[in-house]
Amino acid sequence: xxxxxxxxxxxxxxxxxxxxxxxxxxxxxxxxxxxxxxxxxxxxxxxxxxxxxxxxxxxxxxxxxxxxxxxxxxxxxxxxxxxxxxxxxxxxxxxxxxxxxxxxxxxxxxxxxxxxxxxxxxxxxxxxxxxxxxxxxxxxxxxx
Numbered sequence: 001x002x003x004x005x006x007x008x009x010x011x012x013x014x015x016x017x018x019x020x021x022x023x024x025x026x027x028x029x030x031x032x033x034x035x036x037x038x039x040x041x042x043x044x045x046x047x048x049x050x051x052x053x054x055x056x057x058x059x060x061x062x063x064x065x066x067x068x069x070x071x072x073x074x075x076x077x078x079x080x081x082x083x084x085x086x087x088x089x090x091x092x093x094x095x096x097x098x099x100x101x102x103x104x105x106x107x108x109x110x111x112x113x114x115x116x117x118x119x120x121x122x123x124x125x126x127x128x129x130x131x132x133x134x135x136x137x138x139x140x141x142x143x144x
Contacts, residue, residue: 006102013121
């Protein structure tokens with residue numbers, strides 16, 4: 001199973017991450033990646049987060065693994081939406097089960113049209129909080 005996250009859409013939708021924008025965009029991105037890392041660890045899902053390059057020119061056209069999360073920055077002039085569509089299309093074409101996390105209605109319709117599932121940014125936050133609680137319970141259980 002693959003989860004593809006519309007990075008800036010989620011940052012602006014989660015109050016805890018939106019507050020971090022007052023510190024810096026990088027702080028908000030790092031916090032999202034860290035929380036998605038826990039989610040991927042607990043659920044076993046392959047997590048990719050996509051960010052628009054125009055918010056960070058130094059990182060344009062970059063892709064890296066950070067704490068088990070595939071982090072993609074689009075090329076300058078390319079939107080995260082197009083990158084998400086490309087990744088989702090490729091995954092559904094190989095038979096992978098794909099879920100895209102975004103509250104963008106147009107993006108949601110496109111992903112559903114290619115056979116993928118869509119969850120909203122608030123639904124992703126609920127699932128991440130649940131995964132974090134599950135990890136906390138596991139740690140507590142095995143640290144006694």
